Amino acid sequence: MSKSANRSDVWLKSGLLALALGFVLLCLLLPLALVFHQAFSKGLPAYLAALQEPAALSAIQLTLLAAVIAVPLNLMFGISASWAIARFDFRGKSLLIALIDLPFSVSPVIAGLIYVLVFGAQGWFGPWLNEHDIKIIFAIPGIVLATVFVTFPFVARELIPLMQAQGKDEEEAAILLGANGWQCFWHITLPGIRWGLLYGVLLCNARAMGEFGAVSVVSGHIRGYTNTLPLHAEILYNEYQFAASFAVASRLALLALVTLAARSLLQWFSHRDRAAPVPHEQYAHPASATPAGLDTAVNVDDRRSKTEASRRSLLSQAMAWLAAGVLDAAPRMDALPGAGSLPGVAESLAGSSNASTSRELHEHRSS
Amino acid sequence: MTSLFSRRSQRVLPGFGLCMGFTLLYLGLIVLMPLSAAFIKTAALSWQEFGAAVSSPRVLASLQLTFGASLLAAAINGLAGLLLAWVLVRYRFPGRQLLDALIDLPFALPTAVAGIALTTLYAPNGWLGEPLSRFDIKPAFHPSGIVLALIFIGLPFVVRTVQPVLEEFERELEEAAACLGATRLQIFWRVILPTLLPALLTGFAMAFARAVGEYGSVVFIAGNIPMKTEVTALLIITRLEQYDYSGATALAVVMLLISLVMLLGINLLQAWTDRRAGRAEVAR
Numbered sequence: 318m319s320k321s322a323n324r325s326d327v328w329l330k331s332g333l334l335a336l337a338l339g340f341v342l343l344c345l346l347l348p349l350a351l352v353f354h355q356a357f358s359k360g361l362p363a364y365l366a367a368l369q370e371p372a373a374l375s376a377i378q379l380t381l382l383a384a385v386i387a388v389p390l391n392l393m394f395g396i397s398a399s400w401a402i403a404r405f406d407f408r409g410k411s412l413l414i415a416l417i418d419l420p421f422s423v424s425p426v427i428a429g430l431i432y433v434l435v436f437g438a439q440g441w442f443g444p445w446l447n448e449h450d451i452k453i454i455f456a457i458p459g460i461v462l463a464t465v466f467v468t469f470p471f472v473a474r475e476l477i478p479l480m481q482a483q484g485k486d487e488e489e490a491a492i493l494l495g496a497n498g499w500q501c502f503w504h505i506t507l508p509g510i511r512w513g514l515l516y517g518v519l520l521c522n523a524r525a526m527g528e529f530g531a532v533s534v535v536s537g538h539i540r541g542y543t544n545t546l547p548l549h550a551e552i553l554y555n556e557y558q559f560a561a562s563f564a565v566a567s568r569l570a571l572l573a574l575v576t577l578a579a580r581s582l583l584q585w586f587s588h589r590d591r592a593a594p595v596p597h598e599q600y601a602h603p604a605s606a607t608p609a610g611l612d613t614a615v616n617v618d619d620r621r622s623k624t625e626a627s628r629r630s631l632l633s634q635a636m637a638w639l640a641a642g643v644l645d646a647a648p649r650m651d652a653l654p655g656a657g658s659l660p661g662v663a664e665s666l667a668g669s670s671n672a673s674t675s676r677e678l679h680e681h682r683s684s
Numbered sequence: 685m686t687s688l689f690s691r692r693s694q695r696v697l698p699g700f701g702l703c704m705g706f707t708l709l710y711l712g713l714i715v716l717m718p719l720s721a722a723f724i725k726t727a728a729l730s731w732q733e734f735g736a737a738v739s740s741p742r743v744l745a746s747l748q749l750t751f752g753a754s755l756l757a758a759a760i761n762g763l764a765g766l767l768l769a770w771v772l773v774r775y776r777f778p779g780r781q782l783l784d785a786l787i788d789l790p791f792a793l794p795t796a797v798a799g800i801a802l803t804t805l806y807a808p809n810g811w812l813g814e815p816l817s818r819f820d821i822k823p824a825f826h827p828s829g830i831v832l833a834l835i836f837i838g839l840p841f842v843v844r845t846v847q848p849v850l851e852e853f854e855r856e857l858e859e860a861a862a863c864l865g866a867t868r869l870q871i872f873w874r875v876i877l878p879t880l881l882p883a884l885l886t887g888f889a890m891a892f893a894r895a896v897g898e899y900g901s902v903v904f905i906a907g908n909i910p911m912k913t914e915v916t917a918l919l920i921i922t923r924l925e926q927y928d929y930s931g932a933t934a935l936a937v938v939m940l941l942i943s944l945v946m947l948l949g950i951n952l953l954q955a956w957t958d959r960r961a962g963r964a965e966v967a968r
Binding site: 329330333334336337338340341343344345346347348349351352355390393394397398400401404405407413415416417418419420422423424425426427430431432433434435437439440441462465466469485488489492493497498501520523526527528529530533534546547548550551554559562563566569570572573574576577578580581 | 695696697698699700702703704706707710711714715716717718719721722725764767768770771775777781783784785786787788789790791792793794795796797798799800801802804805810811812835836839868893896897898899900904917918920921924929932933936939940943944946947950951
């Protein structure tokens with residue numbers, strides 16, 4: 318009986334596996350392979366020539382320029398938005414999160430259109446811009462703006478859930494011990510979010526370089542001036558220069574592959590960080606130390622309490638490290654509001670059952 | 685007022701004013717101001733003008749095509765995404781991590797590249813178009829080609845929403861059902877699918893929302909024949925190129941309103957998913 322069940326299991330498994338792999342092969346791998354096949358269909362010299370003609374070079378430059386402006390802007394926005402959202406309570410928070418997500422659900426074409434409505438010749442600022450001889454639409458600033466719009470949520474969206482999951486206990490402890498905001502961010506927040514941050518930047522960059530619809534609306538397709546790489550590929554394709562078009566496209570496909578590889582690498586890094594001892598503390602995350610197969614109901618509870626305990630020890634160690642190494646804690650703490658009843662404040666702030674935390678704080682303070 | 689003060693005095697971390705100020709300013713300048721331009725521009729139209737702009741036969745045909753193709757593509761994505769998530773979570777096989785990484789390809793690949801690749805693939809002399817044309821199936825320049833492009837674009841959404849839920853799923857429930865004599869089909873329908881349903885619907889809705897506004901991957905394979913293979917996003921661009929700004933904006937506002945409703949729906953679905961997960965946690 319068990320033998321026949323096993324056999325049908327194997328059949329089911331291999332059937333589903335074959336179906337899934339076949340689907341991926343047809344839908345994902347074949348188009349990807351075709352891009353490279355077509356790119357080299359006229360040989361390597363033609364491939365290189367297509368990438369070295371002046372129009373292609375200026376397209377590459379413009380694509381890089383748009384990404385170099387859009388990515389840091391949205392990185393700054395992502396960090397400040399996630400700091401405000403994940404570290405403070407205020408009214409309308411979920412509305413703000415929904416608004417940040419908004420550019421994802423706006424069609425790229427509409428993203429381009431709204432900038433035409435604002436900055437175009439017939440738009441709000443059109444006459445004024447015309448008077449001062451500033452061109453935004455059908456010029457480079459429009460392309461940058463459209464790119465910023467479509468890549469707007471990427472970093473914030475990666476960081477907000479990550480920072481919410483981390484909680485703010487450790488940062489509050491650092492501040493109470495006298496770290497300034499910048500030290501707190503640099504030493505406490507950033508190490509915890511670095512892989513997520515990089516991943517967000519990576520996605521943001523891939524989208525910024527590959528955006529087509531929105532940029533197409535605002536660019537005006539002026540060859541050698543307002544063509545980004547995707548637009549250049551489109552023009553070549555529409556002119557039936559398929560090999561050249563796919564040569565340009567293959568560059569973008571390569572970018573996509575690099576992005577995917579880097580993503581896997583980042584995932585592996587963040588996994589390793591959680592499994593291996595975190596710098597500064599001898600601390601292993603129990604969740605990844607427990608074999609996945611042992612997750613029985615009892616075990617989960619046990620695991621959770623262990624997590625709690627190690628989190629607390631992490632916290633106290635982080636504070637000891639901070640107090641000992643980085644800062645001269647004692648004088649500045651007295652300047653903090655409510656420093657007189659520090660244990661109580663810390664307890665109420667940390668929110669969780671951090672009795673040991675406040676004791677530690679007290680000890681550090683009195684020493 | 686006092687509640688505001690007491691709340692403020694509890695804030696230990698610095699930077700709220702600065703971060704919130706920058707966030708709101710940037711959000712307002714980059715997203716809200718331009719978006720409001722579309723609504724304000726449309727508000728200048730009379731109802732008749734607006735109605736004429738959004739209900740001409742060409743517009744209606746494009747809307748029908750866009751939503752029909754998106755719905756079909758999202759449904760196929762739902763099935764394929766569930767299958768892929770299942771295979772990735774439950775089975776161990778060589779190349780699994782490669783497959784896992786590859787799922788995100790449609791996110792990372794520029795849409796224009798996907799568009800020209802799919803068009804060449806399904807063209808009558810293409811790798812897949814040629815064998816298909818023997819059976820008189822011609823996806824290029826046909827609505828079915830649009831569906832194929834939208835399947836490509838939407839695939840990661842379903843996989844990436846279902847995968848984590850499936851990873852958290854407790855095998856004991858399946859084992860218990862099997863011990864109680866349930867068949868495999870019964871286990872799937874009664875135990876697994878209800879747990880996955882919110883995530884599956886969320887992924888479906890995200891893929892659908894993305895497909896409705898899609899432009900780059902569709903524009904090449906569609907052929908853009910008015911009334912037949914012209915999607916709404918393309919119609920907006922056509923109107924813009926004819927300097928029909930108010931017509932384009934009216935259509936954009938309709939699309940924006942639809943995507944706002946869908947965004948609301950997705951958020952509700954996600955809240956449902958989280959609540960499901962939360963309840964499971966309590967039940968433990």
